[in-house]
Amino acid sequence: MDKTLFGDNQFFAVNHASDEKARAQSVRFKEDSAIIKVLDQAIDMGINTFMCTTHDRIANICDHLRANPARYKNFNIYPCMPYAHKYANAVTELGIMGTIKQYVPGNVFSTFAKGGFAFLSKDFIGLMELLIDAEMKMFKGINTPVIFIQNVLTDMILGLKMYDVFKEYDAYIRKKFNAEPGYITMNMPRLLDALNSVGIENPIICSSINKIGFRMSGGIEIYEKYLNEKQFRPIAMQVLAAGAIRPKEAIEYLGKFPRIESVLFGASSKEHIRETMDLIEVNLYQSCHCEEEVLIPSCHCE
Amino acid sequence: MINGAIIGLGKMGLSHAAIVGAHPDVEMVAVCDTSSMVLDAFKKFSKVNTYSDYKEMIEKESLDFVLVATPTRFHYPMVNYALGKGLHVYCEKPFSLTTQEGEELVQIARSKGLVNQVGYHNQFIGTFRELKRLINAGVLGEVIHFVGEAYGPVVTKEKGNTWRSKPEEGGGCLYDYSSHVLNLIQEIVGRPVKASGSQLKSIYSKGVEDAVYGTLTLANGVSGLLSVNWSDETYRKMSTSITVIGKNGKIICDATEIKIFLKEPVKKEGLDKGWTTKYITDFAIPVDFYLRGEEYSAQIDHFISCIKNKKQAVINSFEQGLYTDKVIEMIITDAKKQLTNG
Numbered sequence: 167m168d169k170t171l172f173g174d175n176q177f178f179a180v181n182h183a184s185d186e187k188a189r190a191q192s193v194r195f196k197e198d199s200a201i202i203k204v205l206d207q208a209i210d211m212g213i214n215t216f217m218c219t220t221h222d223r224i225a226n227i228c229d230h231l232r233a234n235p236a237r238y239k240n241f242n243i244y245p246c247m248p249y250a251h252k253y254a255n256a257v258t259e260l261g262i263m264g265t266i267k268q269y270v271p272g273n274v275f276s277t278f279a280k281g282g283f284a285f286l287s288k289d290f291i292g293l294m295e296l297l298i299d300a301e302m303k304m305f306k307g308i309n310t311p312v313i314f315i316q317n318v319l320t321d322m323i324l325g326l327k328m329y330d331v332f333k334e335y336d337a338y339i340r341k342k343f344n345a346e347p348g349y350i351t352m353n354m355p356r357l358l359d360a361l362n363s364v365g366i367e368n369p370i371i372c373s374s375i376n377k378i379g380f381r382m383s384g385g386i387e388i389y390e391k392y393l394n395e396k397q398f399r400p401i402a403m404q405v406l407a408a409g410a411i412r413p414k415e416a417i418e419y420l421g422k423f424p425r426i427e428s429v430l431f432g433a434s435s436k437e438h439i440r441e442t443m444d445l446i447e448v449n450l451y452q453s454c455h456c457e458e459e460v461l462i463p464s465c466h467c468e
Numbered sequence: 469m470i471n472g473a474i475i476g477l478g479k480m481g482l483s484h485a486a487i488v489g490a491h492p493d494v495e496m497v498a499v500c501d502t503s504s505m506v507l508d509a510f511k512k513f514s515k516v517n518t519y520s521d522y523k524e525m526i527e528k529e530s531l532d533f534v535l536v537a538t539p540t541r542f543h544y545p546m547v548n549y550a551l552g553k554g555l556h557v558y559c560e561k562p563f564s565l566t567t568q569e570g571e572e573l574v575q576i577a578r579s580k581g582l583v584n585q586v587g588y589h590n591q592f593i594g595t596f597r598e599l600k601r602l603i604n605a606g607v608l609g610e611v612i613h614f615v616g617e618a619y620g621p622v623v624t625k626e627k628g629n630t631w632r633s634k635p636e637e638g639g640g641c642l643y644d645y646s647s648h649v650l651n652l653i654q655e656i657v658g659r660p661v662k663a664s665g666s667q668l669k670s671i672y673s674k675g676v677e678d679a680v681y682g683t684l685t686l687a688n689g690v691s692g693l694l695s696v697n698w699s700d701e702t703y704r705k706m707s708t709s710i711t712v713i714g715k716n717g718k719i720i721c722d723a724t725e726i727k728i729f730l731k732e733p734v735k736k737e738g739l740d741k742g743w744t745t746k747y748i749t750d751f752a753i754p755v756d757f758y759l760r761g762e763e764y765s766a767q768i769d770h771f772i773s774c775i776k777n778k779k780q781a782v783i784n785s786f787e788q789g790l791y792t793d794k795v796i797e798m799i800i801t802d803a804k805k806q807l808t809n810g
Contacts, residue, residue, distance in 0.1 A: 179704050186725075188704070251705055290509055321759045325486025328513035352758035356490070380749050383758040383765075408724075410749040 167215070167312065167370070169450050170443050171244065171401065172208050173432035174218035177201045191434065198226045207436050209241065211443060217244040217372075217430055219316065222252075225304035232307050246314040246350060247301040266293070269300060291334045298338065312370060313339050314348035324357055333364040346370060350403070353383045355392045372401035372430060377419040380407035393423040403430040413442055421449035469495045470775055471531050475522045475546055476538035477501040477510075480560055480587070483759060484535050487768050489516075490757035494772060500525045522546055526553050533583070533775060536560060540638025544569040551576045556583040558771050562647045563789035565638055567797055570790040577786050583774045585767070585781040586789030588651040590708060590723070592763035592770070594751025599710060599721040600656045607734045608714025614657045614692030616649040616684075620706035622698040626672045640676030642668060642796060645706065646696040651784075651792045652710055653684065657692070660684035660795050666802040671699040682799060694799075723761075724748050 179192035195201050205216060205227070218224050224245075231238045253265060302313070315335060323331045332349075339347040347370070351357040354373035361369045375393070379386035381404055393400060400423070405416045420426050429446050433439045472494050474485045481501070489496045498517040499510055507518040519525035526534065526549065533556035536546050544564055550557050551573065563586050564570035577584040590596055603611065622645070638644075653660065666682035679697040686692075698706075709722040717730040728744045755765035767784065774781050 189702075192704070290512060318760060321757075322482065322486045325488075325490040325757060325759055326482075326510075326514055327489055328509075330513055353490075356757070378749065379754075380752065381758060384756050385754065408747065408749050410747065 167399070167401070167428045168213070168242075169428055170213055170446050171215045171217045171428050171430040172205070172213045172439075173403070173430050174216070174221070174224070176432040176434045177204075178219070178221055178223070194434070198223060198230070201227060202230055204434055208439050209238075211436070211439055213439070213443070214240060215242045215244060217246060217314070219249045220245055220247045220301040220304065221249045228304050228306075228308055242309045242311055243305060244312045244314060244348065245302065245305055245310055246316050247298065248316060248319065250316055250318040266297075269297065290331075291338075294331070294334065295338055295342070298335075299342075302343065310343065310345055312346045312348045313343060314350050314370075314372065317350040317352050320349050320351045320357065321353055324351070324353060324360055327360075329360045329364045332361055332366060336366050336369075348372060348401075352381055354400075355384055355388045358392060358396055358398050368397050368399060370399045370401065372403055374404035374407075375400070375402035375420065375423075375426065376405050376407040376416060377411055378407050380404060380410065390423075393425060398425070400426045401428045401430055402426050405429055405431065413445055417442070417445035417449045420446075421451070424451040426450060469493065470533065470772060471495050471497050471529070472533045472535065473498040473500065473525060473529060473531050474535045474537065475500045475525075476536060476542075476560075477503070477506045478537065481535075481537035483764060484537055484558075484768065486759050487757060487765050488535065489514075491768060491772060492756065493776060497531065498525050498529045523549060526550060526555065531555055533557065533771075537587075540565055540643065541636070544573065547573050548576065551580060551582055551584075554580065554582070556771075556775050558585045558587070558768075559786070559789070560587045561651070561789060561792070562638060562643045562796065563786060563793050565636075565793075567790065567794050570786070570793050574786045574790050583771065583779075583781055584786040585771045585774070586784045586786060586792075587767065588648060588784050588789065588792070589761070589763040589767050590648055590652050591655060591783050592753060592766040593723050593748070594753055594762070595721050595723060595726050595746075595748050596652060596656065596710070597753075598726055598746065598751050599712070599719060602719060602726075602728070602737065603656060603712060605734075605737060607716065607728070607730065607737055607739060608712060608719060609716035611657065611690055611712060611714045613690070613713040614653065615711040616653045616692065616694050616696075617710075618645050618649045618696045618698075618706060618708040619700040619703045620645065620698050621701040621703055622706075623672050623678055624699055624701045626674075635676050640668075640673070641678050641696060641698045642680050642799060645698045646680045646694065646799075647792055647796060648706075648708055649694060649696055649710075650684075650795045651788070652708070653692070653694075654791055654795065655788065656710060657712060658686040658688065658690065659791060660798070661687050663795065663798040663802040666799045666806060668800075668803045671697075673699075680799065682802065684795070 176191055177195045179188040336347045339345055349357060349369060350372045354371055374381035382389045402420050431442050470493055472488055474481050477499060485499060488494055496516055500519040500522045501507055502520055510516055510518050534550045535558040536543055537560040540562055543559055547557050547559050662685040664683045668677035669679040671678035678699040682694050683691055684694055711720045716732055720727045726746045730739055730741055733739060733741045752762050753766040755762050757765055770783055
């Protein structure tokens with residue numbers, strides 16, 4: 167994974183500190199071209215991975231990527247599914263069955279030719295696979311080396327202790343998409359234990375990691391313990407704690423944990439992207455050419 | 469360990485089930501729903517016992533509490549039955565469809581000394597708590613006016629026919645969205661005693677309102693406005709805010725930030741003259757397990773700690789939930805009067 171993963175919250179009116187700022191962003195990114203412009207700027211600065219929800223508008227961005235294969239041939243997307251608000255609003259309005267009917271492609275009853283509804287209502291894994299396929303359709307022809315489950319779903323499965331669902335998801339993503347499964351969570355230590363308990367080793371886990379413990383459920387101590395002691399591939403998100411921490415301080419904190427592989431962040435101005443990328447480059451551990459796992463600035467091999 | 473069960477596995481029920489399931493002091497022993505598909509999923513992937521009849525579940529299982537997250541019209545019979553069996557009860561909002569039924573449940577819970585709580589989760593959002601604290605500390609001086617608002621994209625097309633589109637079953641924007649705002653106004657600013665100029669407007673729905681507007685007056689004579697619309701797709705998700713205006717300034721509060729404007733500084737609170745903005749990062753209630761927001765876990769923590777410590781819920785008791793139902797009733801009565809008066 168790249169050290170810097172570019173996120174999409176800023177494009178879709180998600181701002182954890184201010185609903186008002188979120189709405190201002192939705193005005194700015196009303197047109198898809200505004201999103202593409204920022205993505206292009208990020209790519210020109212060396213960003214190669216866009217981690218995004220399966221929001222309807224991402225489909226338009228994917229069309230643009232496919233239409234310009236030369237420009238984007240090395241560009242990766244890490245899809246994060248599902249776009250939960252789409253389903254949550256649908257469940258409120260249509261109920262669970264109605265939502266499935268709306269989002270499973272084609273006629274759900276003919277899809278399950280073996281026995282229609284009765285089959286559908288027993289074959290949860292088949293249903294999960296259909297929903298994943300539906301969400302993944304928009305990425306056809308685009309590199310998607312890592313595919314994530316969004317935290318709402320990850321944490322729901324985690325709380326319900328339905329850990330075998332993770333196992334099935336993990337296997338399907340590897341088999342069908344030849345990709346690495348990833349997990350976004352607000353409960354990293356608990357999730358890692360759950361994944362390990364069903365035989366998923368060294369998973370990619372994206373969770374809040376910041377100096378003030380914001381959205382680090384169970385407390386910052388256990389997060390730090392897991393980051394120091396456990397075997398997994400952490401991605402840090404919410405590193406600025408919704409703006410409560412200055413970027414320099416925030417990224418320097420991540421530098422304390424050599425296992426952190428990547429940082430997910432979103433920004434909409436060139437200056438912010440540049441500033442954050444530079445900080446990540448300097449502070450995140452990586453193999454220096456002396457092959458010591460050290461912080462680049464503290465390596466004195468030269 | 470405290471043994472609990474969930475009745476009703478819709479969106480809120482599933483969310484509660486996950487939070488209760490993850491709670492270190494609770495053993496979630498059973499779930500109950502009428503959907504065989506949902507129950508089959510629990511049978512297949514979890515270890516909890518499943519039931520389609522809540523009475524049978526309560527009879528067979530050894531429970532300390534039940535959490536009721538069914539459509540509103542089932543609240544009264546289910547809560548009544550559970551209290552009758554001596555169980556502590558957590559009930560989703562809105563509490564009851566008629567205030568007579570609500571009164572009865574409040575009395576039963578009280579006489580039996582059972583812990584009782586209603587799911588108005590906004591009370592557990594750090595910013596709204598801080599707003600309440602600042603108002604009580606008197607930073608605004610005498611309160612003159614308030615505005616309670618909520619907007620979101622639930623019904624944005626002319627279709628859909630579930631219990632949420634039937635007023636007699638507790639559907640509609642008044643019960644669903646406005647109840648949250650009314651509950652916040654009641655707990656932060658004061659209990660409304662009168663509704664006037666109430667308007668229940670249908671935009672896309674048939675049979676129920678999609679927007680609620682009107683004036684509310686508190687016992688001390690202070691009045692304010694209510695403006696709620698669940699057919700507003702300029703919002704990505706439900707956004708609730710409370711504005712309070714006093715002689716010394718104004719506070720605008722939502723789930724993410726509190727914006728304070730003061731004419732004169734309030735030294736004991738460290739608040740300067742002019743604008744101060746504070747963010748949820750300073751007020752979020754720490755939780756052991758997070759799903760959709762700290763508030764959802766924090767409210768369950770409150771309920772469980774009341775059971776553990778044999779105390780009554782001080783936040784979102786049945787009585788408080790019932791008062792919100794009473795204000796809903798005031799609004800319905802007033803809106804009908806508006807219509808008759810043409």
